[in-house]
Amino acid sequence: MSVFDIYIQQIVNGLILGSFYALIALGYSMVYGIIKMLNFAHGDIYMFGAFGSWAVFYFFANRAGAEWACLLFGVLAAMCLCAALGFLIQRVAYRPLFDAPRLSLMIVAIGVSLVLENAIMMVTNGDSVYLNLGINMTAGFRIGHVSVKWIQLVLFLIAVVVMVGLTLLINYTKWGQAMRAVSEDMNTCRLMGINANKVIALTFIIGSVLAAIAGTMNGVYYGSLKYDMGYMMGIKAFTAAVIGGIGSIPGAMLGGILLGVLEALGTQICGSAWKDVFAFGLLILMLVFKPNGIFGLSETERM
Amino acid sequence: MEKLLEVEQVETCYGKVKALKGISFSVEEGQIVALLGSNGAGKSTSLKTISGITPASSGTVRFMGEDITRLSAHKIAARGLAHIPEGRCIFKNMTIRENLLLGAFTVSSDAEKKRAMDYVFDLFPILGERRKQLAGTLSGGEQQMLAIGRGLMAHPKMVMLDELSMGLAPIIVQQLAGVIRKLNEAGLTVLLVEQNAKMALALADYSYILSTGSIVLEGKSAELQHNSDVIKAYLGGDRK
Ligand SMILES: Nc1ncnc2c1ncn2[C@@H]1O[C@H](COP(=O)(O)OP(=O)(O)OP(=O)(O)O)[C@@H](O)[C@H]1O
Ligand SMILES: [Mg+2]
Numbered sequence: 266m267s268v269f270d271i272y273i274q275q276i277v278n279g280l281i282l283g284s285f286y287a288l289i290a291l292g293y294s295m296v297y298g299i300i301k302m303l304n305f306a307h308g309d310i311y312m313f314g315a316f317g318s319w320a321v322f323y324f325f326a327n328r329a330g331a332e333w334a335c336l337l338f339g340v341l342a343a344m345c346l347c348a349a350l351g352f353l354i355q356r357v358a359y360r361p362l363f364d365a366p367r368l369s370l371m372i373v374a375i376g377v378s379l380v381l382e383n384a385i386m387m388v389t390n391g392d393s394v395y396l397n398l399g400i401n402m403t404a405g406f407r408i409g410h411v412s413v414k415w416i417q418l419v420l421f422l423i424a425v426v427v428m429v430g431l432t433l434l435i436n437y438t439k440w441g442q443a444m445r446a447v448s449e450d451m452n453t454c455r456l457m458g459i460n461a462n463k464v465i466a467l468t469f470i471i472g473s474v475l476a477a478i479a480g481t482m483n484g485v486y487y488g489s490l491k492y493d494m495g496y497m498m499g500i501k502a503f504t505a506a507v508i509g510g511i512g513s514i515p516g517a518m519l520g521g522i523l524l525g526v527l528e529a530l531g532t533q534i535c536g537s538a539w540k541d542v543f544a545f546g547l548l549i550l551m552l553v554f555k556p557n558g559i560f561g562l563s564e565t566e567r568m
Numbered sequence: 569m570e571k572l573l574e575v576e577q578v579e580t581c582y583g584k585v586k587a588l589k590g591i592s593f594s595v596e597e598g599q600i601v602a603l604l605g606s607n608g609a610g611k612s613t614s615l616k617t618i619s620g621i622t623p624a625s626s627g628t629v630r631f632m633g634e635d636i637t638r639l640s641a642h643k644i645a646a647r648g649l650a651h652i653p654e655g656r657c658i659f660k661n662m663t664i665r666e667n668l669l670l671g672a673f674t675v676s677s678d679a680e681k682k683r684a685m686d687y688v689f690d691l692f693p694i695l696g697e698r699r700k701q702l703a704g705t706l707s708g709g710e711q712q713m714l715a716i717g718r719g720l721m722a723h724p725k726m727v728m729l730d731e732l733s734m735g736l737a738p739i740i741v742q743q744l745a746g747v748i749r750k751l752n753e754a755g756l757t758v759l760l761v762e763q764n765a766k767m768a769l770a771l772a773d774y775s776y777i778l779s780t781g782s783i784v785l786e787g788k789s790a791e792l793q794h795n796s797d798v799i800k801a802y803l804g805g806d807r808k
Binding site: 439442443445446449450452453454455456457458459460461 | 619620621640641642643645646650651653657659660661662666669670671673674718722
């Protein structure tokens, strides 16, 4: 295996990690685009999604269902759970503060994040739980010296399909157009007869559903879940959103993939202890040299 | 004539600043009414209060006989009262077609939307030619046309136009004034907010003059046109 092959291999590994980042970054970025707040609880919604699908998976698997069907139920249940959770959080905790300074909203978001984390910590006693699908995780194929696992390919394709679906929804449906319009100018949208609160709620719901999908995928891929798994993921997704240009949907997708790949390559070069340093170093560089990100609009005010 | 819009003793505050100090005026169906005043008089605030963006702190706004003072902005728009805001506020990162479709957000039938869009393209052919172009790339005059077109997409009974003439060349202003007159002849009721008194008085049947949050003068436009001393005093200089 040549050095070149090793890097190609890392890019393949990075793509899968990056697709998780991208799915979560989308929720971050969409919410920022609409109400200019950083939803620090978003990583914990992802964590809830992972635990939700895990719980439903075992509920059915213990009653002898086919694994794939149990997992399908699991992810659908997690999507519903997270949709409800995302809606509820914005309705109960955030909406009363929409007119308040953004700092108050972000402090509330940190509070919500702590509540969600601690709730799962209490239920799980702070231990990791494990997800064993009973499928062969190492099976795959080779292209030259580079090995690709089936599970990687399947998860990556799912992420791509979800992102294509989201792009179509945002660009070609009435409510998707309304979401883009609200992120440009909320009051003018209200003058068009658009219920802005409904659009905001919809944004939280869509972002949370994406997080649930990412949470399930992550659980399947790594096989273990812990109550604090959303913390680092949330920060990484935020980094990805900033790289792409926060508020931009294609930016979040590209930023996520890019971060995943760069992190994998960085780990290869500097060693795995440097993994997070690499990501946050990139965040700092980005904020210093290109604060609007790759697709970012220059006029938006930043917090 | 029936009163389409009635504003009664309306007060509106921004925090502690009282921008409207109990204003009353009305617009009859089929009329063009102008609300004139210099910078900071409260013209935009009046429109924002009527359309629900900055709700009144006291007083009443009635549209088609119904109290809309406390209604959310999107519900007021859905009742057929269109507000074309100051500075156009078009969605710059969206195409002209998308902008117009957003204007028809409350319209559910696709055939209706298509008909409304054809009507707008008929009114402003340039928009039809550029329908796939991003709205941010349009010139100021074209953006104002788009803002008007977007405001017409949901078949409103009445439109409120905030500073139609702002930043536009006289020839474009004249052209747009012609469009407003044409729309009015087709049955649309219009409330115009203007600093350009000459244009507004020529267009409107009836006018109100606003100064620091109060209505100080009103009358038939034809009469006010000759009362140029008063206009000079309240509109802060001759704006011919
Ligand atoms: N968002 C706001 N917050 C605080 N004060 C405001 C706000 N908007 C307007 N005001 C104040 O309310 C008063 C009326 O403003 P308004 O925008 O209605 O004036 P206007 O007649 O439309 O002026 P112009 O011709 O410059 O558009 C002004 O004194 C203004 O400073
Ligand atoms: Mg104004």
